[in-house]
Amino acid sequence: xxxxxxxxxxxxxxxxxxxxxxxxxxxxxxxxxxxxxxxxxxxxxxxxxxxxxxxxxxxxxxxxxxxxxxxxxxxxxxxxxxxxxxxxxxxxxxxxxxxxxxxxxxxxxxxxxxxxxxxxxxxxxxxxxxxxxxxxxxxxxxxxxxxxxxxxxxxxxxx
Numbered sequence: 001x002x003x004x005x006x007x008x009x010x011x012x013x014x015x016x017x018x019x020x021x022x023x024x025x026x027x028x029x030x031x032x033x034x035x036x037x038x039x040x041x042x043x044x045x046x047x048x049x050x051x052x053x054x055x056x057x058x059x060x061x062x063x064x065x066x067x068x069x070x071x072x073x074x075x076x077x078x079x080x081x082x083x084x085x086x087x088x089x090x091x092x093x094x095x096x097x098x099x100x101x102x103x104x105x106x107x108x109x110x111x112x113x114x115x116x117x118x119x120x121x122x123x124x125x126x127x128x129x130x131x132x133x134x135x136x137x138x139x140x141x142x143x144x145x146x147x148x149x150x151x152x153x154x155x156x157x158x159x
Contacts, residue, residue: 075093109122
């Protein structure tokens with residue numbers, strides 16, 4: 001029970017921090033993200049890199065101080081990964097075909113949530129006894145993923 005309360009508290013703090021409006025940067029070519037850095041483009045690139053197992057490609061789209069909240073036990077006891085070196089531990093497992101083969105066959109849909117976030121619904125091994133489904137939320141700022149949640153469904157569902 002304490003793990004659940006701790007995870008919910010960390011998730012709530014992360015979402016609260018990410019919901020604070022960022023100070024608008026001065027409009028210059030150096031600070032205006034290119035179309036390749038839109039939340040949707042970053043999300044699409046992330047999914048492609050996950051499916052082909054490109055660990056460095058996956059990490060390239062995360063901010064140095066990014067936070068990912070995932071189920072405990074995937075690659076760490078508490079499921080909270082802060083900073084790229086800790087993200088490397090998580091994504092080394094998730095991009096390794098031997099450890100996470102379901103990522104290669106993952107089906108997904110996405111929906112923008114405002115101008116800085118993406119909601120992802122995903123399924124691995126759909127319509128099989130090994131089926132796993134879930135929801136991820138990505139928060140993107142200044143062309144980098146700054147926060148992500150990974151939430152598998154208790155019972156596999158797919159729209």
